[in-house]
Amino acid sequence: MTDAFADRSLAEHRRVFEKIWWQNPERQNATSSSWWFFLLFPDGEEGYGPRQLMFSIAACVGNECRVNDLPPRGMDSDRSVVDGVDRFNATTVGWSGDDDVVHDHVVRQPAEAVLSREDQRLEAWADREDGSRRGSEMAALSDRPLGLRAHVIGDDAEAEFEAWGALDSKMTSPQLSLDIDTPLGGAEVVAWRRMEFEGEFDLPDGPETLSGSCYFQRVCFDVPLMPWKWIWAIFPDGTSFSVLIPFIGPQLFRRGYGFLSSNRLERLTIPLRQSGFWNWGSKDGHVEFDTLSVEPLLGTGEHPDFDVRVENEDGDHVRFVARTYGHARNWLDRPRLGGRFTSHWSYNEYMFRMAGLAGRIGSTSIDAESMGTGFGTLEYSTGLGL
Numbered sequence: 309m310t311d312a313f314a315d316r317s318l319a320e321h322r323r324v325f326e327k328i329w330w331q332n333p334e335r336q337n338a339t340s341s342s343w344w345f346f347l348l349f350p351d352g353e354e355g356y357g358p359r360q361l362m363f364s365i366a367a368c369v370g371n372e373c374r375v376n377d378l379p380p381r382g383m384d385s386d387r388s389v390v391d392g393v394d395r396f397n398a399t400t401v402g403w404s405g406d407d408d409v410v411h412d413h414v415v416r417q418p419a420e421a422v423l424s425r426e427d428q429r430l431e432a433w434a435d436r437e438d439g440s441r442r443g444s445e446m447a448a449l450s451d452r453p454l455g456l457r458a459h460v461i462g463d464d465a466e467a468e469f470e471a472w473g474a475l476d477s478k479m480t481s482p483q484l485s486l487d488i489d490t491p492l493g494g495a496e497v498v499a500w501r502r503m504e505f506e507g508e509f510d511l512p513d514g515p516e517t518l519s520g521s522c523y524f525q526r527v528c529f530d531v532p533l534m535p536w537k538w539i540w541a542i543f544p545d546g547t548s549f550s551v552l553i554p555f556i557g558p559q560l561f562r563r564g565y566g567f568l569s570s571n572r573l574e575r576l577t578i579p580l581r582q583s584g585f586w587n588w589g590s591k592d593g594h595v596e597f598d599t600l601s602v603e604p605l606l607g608t609g610e611h612p613d614f615d616v617r618v619e620n621e622d623g624d625h626v627r628f629v630a631r632t633y634g635h636a637r638n639w640l641d642r643p644r645l646g647g648r649f650t651s652h653w654s655y656n657e658y659m660f661r662m663a664g665l666a667g668r669i670g671s672t673s674i675d676a677e678s679m680g681t682g683f684g685t686l687e688y689s690t691g692l693g694l
Contacts, residue, residue: 324482325454327498328526329425336385340530341368350520355544357683358407360659363460365432367398374641375399381418392425398432400444403636404511410634411512415462417442469507471522479587493531500524533653533693535559537602541684546589554580559690563652574604584618595624611635626667634659653693658686
């Protein structure tokens with residue numbers, strides 16, 4: 309699988325890259341939502357952690373759609389798109405954190421967004437009376453075969469950085485990782501999982517230059533948002549691990565941030581389409597898993613830890629506990645039936661380090677001594693975004 313991506317032409321990579329600058333307005337319906345996000349892991353003494361940063365531009369259809377309780381900035385699914393220029397309402401959000409403190413909502417700015425297919429640019433700026441502005445923009449890099457640059461300004465942070473990939477593997481190239489289009493709705497995801505980034509950051513702790521590993525996604529959902537568990541983790545040598553488990557359960561009806569009274573009740577879920585993989589950073593090899601489990605461990609601290617186990621029919625297996633050290637949350641509310649009720653979807657992100665890592669991939673034994681410390685982000689989303 310890795311070799312197949314190494315043989316792809318730049319033109320093939322560009323065809324996927326160009327999808328970043330289009331959110332399929334012809335597919336959108338009353339449940340549609342889109343977001344573009346960067347997940348940054350700066351270089352650290354232990355590897356790619358414990359520091360993490362996230363910046364995202366998010367949009368949802370609906371006149372009264374609210375992100376993080378901000379004034380409603382909904383998107384019209386019937387809007388006109390002229391000459392490949394898409395104008396819609398969106399919100400820029402972001403957080404930064406490490407194992408000491410998480411600065412949630414360092415930017416939370418609604419604005420009119422302009423997405424240009426030809427210019428390969430997305431802008432979402434709000435001008436202020438004093439001449440300053442808040443929001444964000446991202447655009448294609450002009451001095452590399454493929455890459456992205458981004459500029460984000462919030463009340464508590466500013467970031468300006470570039471991110472690019474080697475284009476020699478499934479992880480370092482933009483990939484159309486999901487494409488479902490049916491009369492009832494669908495989803496399309498472009499993932500660029502392992503990029504390098506470098507830039508200037510002015511965060512609550514002060515200005516600095518950072519570099520490290522970047523994960524980027526452009527997501528277009530034309531179905532209701534539902535609960536899922538998602539993991540992205542990376543080791544010092546660039547080896548990566550990921551799990552995605554959409555599910556249904558009592559979490560569909562959860563509002564706000566909270567949990568059921570016991571591990572047993574919190575785990576009463578039915579997994580739907582699920583996937584996972586291990587990808588070596590310094591040698592060829594991409595292994596996928598078909599049996600996956602990510603279960604919350606309540607009562608371990610302010611936020612739950614998670615027991616993670618994956619395996620496949622070939623005997624490859626990995627297990628560890630995701631020890632959480634930080635939490636950030638974004639949420640989406642949509643009034644329905646004339647305001648008689650409101651659908652709520654909550655997007656929880658946990659920063660974690662791996663503990664008790666054990667397993668085997670092929671003939672290679674996996675543990676903390678051989679791999680170093682793995683850091684990652686775990687999403688545990690709840691509710692239903694009708």
